[in-house]
Amino acid sequence: MKKLLPNGVSVIEVQNLGLLDILVGAVFSPSKAQEEVADVQILDPEKNPLIISWVTAWNQLTTVQELLPPHDMIVGLLQFVRKTALGSSG
Template identity: 40%
Template sequence: MEKQNEVVLFGTWASAFCKRVELALKIKGIPYEYVEEDLTNKSESLLHYNPVHKKVPLLVHNGKPNSESLVILEYIDECWNNTPKLLPEDPYQRAKVRFWVNFVDHQIMARLLPIIMSRGEEREKAIKEFNELLKVFEEGIKKDFPEEFPFFERKSLGYLDIVVGAHFCNYEAFHEVVAVVFSPEKNPAMMAWLEALKNHPLMKEMLPPHDKLVAEMRGKYLGQSP
């Protein structure tokens, strides 16, 4: 007999994209099996189920694969629609949330690599540009969601909380290894939101341990072995 709702997530522990999916599954209370992938030696299953990108996260639901974290989040929200909603019910609010998630993914995240790759004055310039985008983001979400900021104080964690939290709650590791990019003086709204997210029980449970992440980042960005 075919198993009902068999959910398998292929991921890697340090990937914020994978954390997005794990958070969504936990918020919705969906039981799942987790498979840790070695990206230097990808499994047959990953290559078979995600032949286009060959990346994690990969979610296999009753044998049907889904890849790309944002696609997976929306799939989860639609499939398990009697659990807390990740996206708002109202189509316009939903569009706004998608707009800002897209802004984080394509604009803000893209400004991190120039910071990692540069040094000295060039890095200062890259940090300044990153902060300018954060300002746009902060002003934008305060304007679009005036009643809801920080979001989860009024409801369970949503789509934007997941994306922002999974990527930026571990900012202290980035500060330690690469550079200080967030500060309460420059980014008060973002910092308040991150502090609140960091204290959320699911975020605490899901985020990679600080020291392990620092060691991983030192290896990846600075070529230092543990």
């Protein structure tokens, strides 16, 4: 992948979205909120520069910004799910 995209993904065009773009965006868009709630690093910029540049480009799409819930809302939901899961396992 580094040979194909040595500088990462800087621009994604809405008109040319592919299935892989949608999957990568859907899976990794909430990674910052997941990292915040779980207090772990999911994507290491040194090990995953292509995925990080891809997700950054995805998150900058106007359509995506209009559709995704705000970061704080995702964090709140993940905290609730985590608290509920940890509470039921004890």
